[in-house]
Amino acid sequence: MVDHGSLAWATSLDLDRESGGPLHTVLRRALRSAVVSGRLAAGSVLPPSRTLAADLGCSRWVVTEAYAQLIAEGYLEARSGSGTRVRAGAVPPPGAGSARPEVPRPAEFDMTPGVPDLRAFPRKRWADAVRDAVATMKTVDLGYPDASGHALLRRELAAYLVRGRAASATPESVVVCGGTQDAVVRLCTALRHEGHTRVAVEDPGWTRLRSAIEAVGLEAVPVPVDDGGLQVDRLAELTGVRAVVVAPAHQFPTGSVLSPPRRAELVDWARRVDGLVVEDDYDAEFRYDRRPVGVVQGMDHDRVALLGSVSKTLAPALRLGWMCAPRRWADATARAVVSGFPPPVVEQLAYASFLRSGAYDRHIRASRLRYRRRRDLLIEELGKSLPGCRVSGAAAGFHLLLHLPDGDEARTVRRAEARGVRLAGLGEYRVTDGHTGGALVLGYGNLADAAVPGAARALAEAVGAPERGRTPRRPPA
Structure with a gap:
């Protein structure tokens, strides 16, 4: 040949x-x-x-x-x-004639937080869904898409959110977007047009959402998070804040769950100040000790905008997300399309087929079992390799916190990277300084089961704790 x-x-x-x-x-x-x-x-x-x-x-x-x-x-x-x-060798290599840049060691153990199991992406079923979408889509679907998203996907999403997340949703209230970050930018654009200048955020919290708020020109105001989730009572102390971005079901990165009293208090606050709660339904489908908690949006759909995506359930590369916005904000958020258009119609129709056929629910159930086993295995191996470190975070999602005895997370992150472990420190997600202690944010979503023992041993080398035998205290349910 x-x-x-x-x-x-x-x-x-x-x-x-x-x-x-x-x-x-x-x-x-x-x-x-x-x-x-x-x-x-x-x-x-x-x-x-x-x-x-x-x-x-x-x-x-x-x-x-x-x-x-x-x-x-x-x-x-x-x-x-x-x-x-x-001819091979005729082209000079990049940087020829100068010192070669240091090449970082490839990560043997991927403990990056916020990344699902990419190996488990249903490639064949998704390819079949895309092929069917192209074969069956109407000619009109090949034109410019509806800014709110395809009507078929909006209908299927509304049904899924009502059934699976106890949301108050109709096809008319759902807007298809390019993920949670895109939804936050759209909502904040609408808020700014209405005269808002400040938006409260969780501290620590997801850095990209805070950056999205600031990119629109609004000030991101930090509010502390503890074991009960966002400290809602602190919102009343903030001047000029009538909107907040919060992840009640499973807060990132602390892993806390917003307590029932605070959920009610949050809705009451929004009513008092004529405000908006932006609910990031972060990896809420994955709860292992009980059924997933329903969304706050179901308590008051006029005061809460619900955001979600397939980034944690299928893959971030699909760039498919949604928001269920209050009627007051729905039209403005649909018009505030940052990238020019919503996600491609073919992908929207493929995802609608996934939802309609039950393939999405089956994928979620299988993923839930896989992540639960992996989490249990990781806690067991950490108990053997790092008995002096405490583990925290609800039995949910695919990350947990490992609290360090010496609190020096930056040093440990560097040492872990040198041993082929890619992870993050809790401090990377903090807005304010002055916190004592340190912790590692360990993602196990994209970590293969067979790699868990080796990752725990490499972490032990990075922390510098040779003793073995005791099991770390498990996080609260």
Whole structure:
């Protein structure tokens, strides 16, 4: 079989004919420059001499002569049956002539928080759903999409949110967007147009959501989080704050769950100040000690905007999300499309098929069992390797906190990275300073079961705790 390599037939050549010399010399200089600059990569196949001559409007001899000279100089090589190509070694490596940058060691153990099990993505079922969507979609669906999202997906999402999350949702109240961050930007854009200047956020909290708020031009005001979730009573102390972004079901990164009294208090606060609660339903489908807690939005759909996505249930790369906004905000958020359009219609229809067929529910159930087993295994292995460290966080989602004896999380993160463990420290998600103690945010969603013991041992080396035997205190249910 002929190896065609990487075709470089469309490479732009700078033929500086004013530099003097015959045309074959001009062409040779242009080709050599393209090779040295890296525009023609090693192994790239050049056009046949007849084709390039026709493109340049010259005789074939000009091209063959330029090729022959560059072959003699070592820039090109001619292979029988596979044409003329750039010789390996002719292109200087990036950074040649300067010190080579240090290449970080590839992570052997991926404990990045907020990442689901990417190996478990239902590739075949999703491919089938996409293929069916393309085959069955109407001609009108190929035009410009509805800014609120496809009607079919909005209908299926509304049914799912009512059934699975105890939400108050109708197809008209659902807006399809490009994920939770996109939804926050849209809502904050609408809030700013209504005169809002400040939005409360959880501290510590998801950094990207805080950045999204600030990107719109609003001030993100931190509110502390404890074992009962957001300290709702602190909202009343904030001047000019009538909106808050909160994750009641499973707060990131602390893993706390908003207590029932605070849920009621949060809704009461929004009513008193004529405000808006932006509910991030973060990995809420994954609760292991009991059934998932229903959404706060179901308590007052006029004061709470519900946000969700498939980033934690399927994959972040799909960029599919939704918000169920109060009637007052629905039209404004639909119009505030940051990226120009909602997610592609084909993906919307594929996801609608997933929901309608029950494939999504089955995938959630299988994922819930897998994450629960992995979490139990991780806690067991941490008990063997790091008995002096406390574990906290609700039995939910796919991350937990590992509290360090010495509190030096930055040092431990660096040492863990040197041992092939990719993770994050709790301090990376804090807004304010002055906190004592340190903890690691351990994500186990994308960590293979077989890798859990090795990851725990590598963490123990990073922490520097050789003793073994006792089991760390389990987090509260």
